Amino acid sequence: LAKTTQPISMDSYEGQEVNITCSHNNIATNDYITWYQQFPSQGPRFIIQGYKTKVTNEVASLFIPADRKSSTLSLPRVSLSDTAVYYCLVGPDTGRRALTFGSGTRLQVQP
Amino acid sequence: DAMVIQNPRYQVTQFGKPVTLSCSQTLNHNVMYWYQQKSSQAPKLLFHYYDKDFNNEADTPDNFQSRRPNTSFCFLDIRSPGLGDAAMYLCATSRIQGSSYEQYFGPGTRLTVT
Numbered sequence A: 001l002a003k004t005t006q007p008i009s010m011d012s013y014e015g016q017e018v019n020i021t022c023s024h025n026n027i028a029t030n031d032y033i034t035w036y037q038q039f040p041s042q043g044p045r046f047i048i049q050g051y052k053t054k055v056t057n058e059v060a061s062l063f064i065p066a067d068r069k070s071s072t073l074s075l076p077r078v079s080l081s082d083t084a085v086y087y088c089l090v091g092p093d094t095g096r097r098a099l100t101f102g103s104g105t106r107l108q109v110q111p
Numbered sequence B: 001d002a003m004v005i006q007n008p009r010y011q012v013t014q015f016g017k018p019v020t021l022s023c024s025q026t027l028n029h030n031v032m033y034w035y036q037q038k039s040s041q042a043p044k045l046l047f048h049y050y051d052k053d054f055n056n057e058a059d060t061p062d063n064f065q066s067r068r069p070n071t072s073f074c075f076l077d078i079r080s081p082g083l084g085d086a087a088m089y090l091c092a093t094s095r096i097q098g099s100s101y102e103q104y105f106g107p108g109t110r111l112t113v114t
Helices: none
Strands: A009-013 A018-023 A031-038 A045-050 A053-056 A061-064 A070-075 A084-092 A105-110 B004-007 B010-013 B019-025 B031-037 B044-050 B053-056 B064-067 B073-078 B087-094 B109-113
Touching: A009 A018, A018 A084, A018 A105, A031 A061, A045 A053, A045 A061, A045 A070, A070 A084, B004 B087, B010 B019, B019 B031, B019 B087, B019 B109, B031 B073, B044 B064, B073 B087
Parallel strands: A009 A105, B010 B109
Antiparallel strands: A018 A070, A031 A045, A031 A084, A053 A061, A061 A070, A084 A105, B004 B019, B019 B073, B031 B044, B031 B087, B044 B053, B064 B073, B087 B109
8 A cells, every 4th residue: 555644733823725745655556545534532534535636625625746646635714623633545446455544644723 | 314333432441351342334335444543643444344354454463353243233342451452443434445435434432441
């Protein structure tokens, strides 16, 4: 499975855009990139997923360059409730191996 | 609402006393996962079931066992809990195995070992 590297922590203020970049240099052709969000004492929650270029949903955008060796999760206009840990996962579309979580990025949003 | 349910939410057990954590799902998903998450760490996959096919992670201790009697239920058995097994245990499901399929997580069971 592709190894992922993310910043350990980030700080932001309410109303700002936050971009969290994940490096995955050895991503395979059939790997998807998925981001999860986890609040304290809760299970992780799916945010967004992509394969290439850009994906946008009501929560976030995911930017993936052509070489797919990195990806950037973009959270527009964060609020205090976006304070959480964000995990980038990379893994094959199918197969017997399940995904493994990397170390994650702890985002702290200040008022 | 369809969901993943874990019981109990908090479990206290004694050192060496077997304990069972349960997970049920109303999503009718084929895959069920068990993760261990210690404080300030990422979830660590212990094992998963694809239907009745059990897949154990190489570094999961033998002390941890699992049962999936039917599609809806999955159990995590810790045969002889040690102090190092105190953690949050997360159950998750996905429709099909593969990264393009979203995992749905339960709220977790926090295990304390005394």
